[in-house]
Amino acid sequence: EVQLLESGGGLTQPGGSLRLSCAASGFTFSSYAMTWVRQAPGKGLEWVSDISGSSGRTNYADSVKGRFTVSRDNSKNTLHLQMSSLRADDTAVYYCAKTVYGGSYHIDYWGQGTLVTVSS
Amino acid sequence: SYVLTQPPSVSVAPGKTAKISCGGNNIGRKSVHWYQQKPGQAPVLAMYYDGDRPSGIPDRFSGSNSGNTATLTISRVEAGDEADYYCQVWDSSSDPPYVFGSGTKVTVL
Numbered sequence: 001e002v003q004l005l006e007s008g009g010g011l012t013q014p015g016g017s018l019r020l021s022c023a024a025s026g027f028t029f030s031s032y033a034m035t036w037v038r039q040a041p042g043k044g045l046e047w048v049s050d051i052s053g054s055s056g057r058t059n060y061a062d063s064v065k066g067r068f069t070v071s072r073d074n075s076k077n078t079l080h081l082q083m084s085s086l087r088a089d090d091t092a093v094y095y096c097a098k099t100v101y102g103g104s105y106h107i108d109y110w111g112q113g114t115l116v117t118v119s120s
Numbered sequence: 121s122y123v124l125t126q127p128p129s130v131s132v133a134p135g136k137t138a139k140i141s142c143g144g145n146n147i148g149r150k151s152v153h154w155y156q157q158k159p160g161q162a163p164v165l166a167m168y169y170d171g172d173r174p175s176g177i178p179d180r181f182s183g184s185n186s187g188n189t190a191t192l193t194i195s196r197v198e199a200g201d202e203a204d205y206y207c208q209v210w211d212s213s214s215d216p217p218y219v220f221g222s223g224t225k226v227t228v229l
Contacts, residue, residue, distance in 0.1 A: 045163065045206050047218035061216050095162060104151035105210040105218065110162040
């Protein structure tokens with residue numbers, strides 16, 4: 001059974017930093033690209049970042065480029081999102097997700113999410 | 121960047137059919153994926169590659185994609201289908217490569 005368990009969310013002040021982690025199990029972690037998707041309170045889904053299975057390729061949304069860094073440790077089946085220079089509009093539930101490619105990428109499994117609140 | 125347009129809400133009586141549209145420029149040339157999100161829960165894959173159903177999704181759910189509109193259809197709607205539904209496409213030449221629609225709230229009357 002695929003499981004994705006996020007951690008690291010919480011309350012931080014504007015300009016602060018947080019590091020999210022996602023512990024994966026139930027599949028061969030290194031074989032799959034992974035992605036982060038966030039959802040602001042009462043809003044829709046917004047793609048944040050993704051990383052290839054080998055970590056050779058990363059992509060970021062313009063809204064987080066230069067402030068967020070995605071990484072993974074395939075030896076520990078763990079995905080990370082280092083967030084810095086946080087702003088109020090980064091407040092959201094952050095979901096870790098497993099992606100599948102077959103001509104197009106889509107998400108086949110989602111974690112339960114971790115809430116990040118940026119407020120003074 | 122590529123834009124996906126969904127109606128904010130769709131209301132349907134139990135037992136009837138709900139159609140959720142997802143509009144985009146020549147979306148018929150792309151693969152469309154759909155996610156269902158119930159209140160307080162993480163999204164769940166509801167349909168992929170236009171019309172393929174993941175295991176666990178009832179066969180009352182179907183999908184189509186042509187021209188400028190993709191559609192998720194829910195037949196014989198049940199109270200448990202009440203949720204937000206999001207369409208999504210991926211395009212390596214687009215920035216961002218993953219694009220989600222704004223979501224449609226399906227209300228069962």
